[in-house]
Amino acid sequence: MPRLAIATALSLALTAPALNGPAQAQHAHHPAPAAAQEPASSRAFREAAERMHREMAIAYTGDADRDFAAGMIPHHQGAIEMAQIQLRHGRDPAMRRLAEEIIQAQEAEIARLRAFLARTAPR
Structure with missing residues (x-):
């Protein structure tokens, strides 16, 4: 027994x-903060990252060029969203300028990626 x-x-x-x-x-x-106690910026960053990772889970086609473009669009959109969160919640002038630069650069790159996908046929 x-x-x-x-x-x-x-x-x-x-x-x-x-x-x-x-x-x-x-x-x-270091307990995990309860959702109600989580700072708004932390919640927004976490939600943006989760959304980006979900949207990056594309169906790969074997065409590396198209797969790269299709996966990078949500990756860059995630960077834009994180920069927008920084602008809403951040205070440091240098980080705010960087966030603005990131938004501009990533928007231009998304436009290039979408143009590539529009002009190339899937294989």
Whole structure:
């Protein structure tokens, strides 16, 4: 009987972190912020990154040129969104200028990528 008790206790000890979820596995000094406590800029950055990664999950065709263009468009759009978030929430003048430059550059690159896709037929 003692072996069964030890085995049960060991089993519970090993599975308890998984049952309690990822928040319990977090370091006590750095718990994940609750959504209501998350700063607006952090929430906006996280949402933009999640959206960018979802949209970058394209169906690859084997045509490296078209796949590159199709994947880079949402990547660049994500950079634009992050720069817009910086402009809404950031205060540093140099970072604000950089965000404005990024928006301008990424918009131009998206236009080039879309033009390439429009003028080339899928293989």
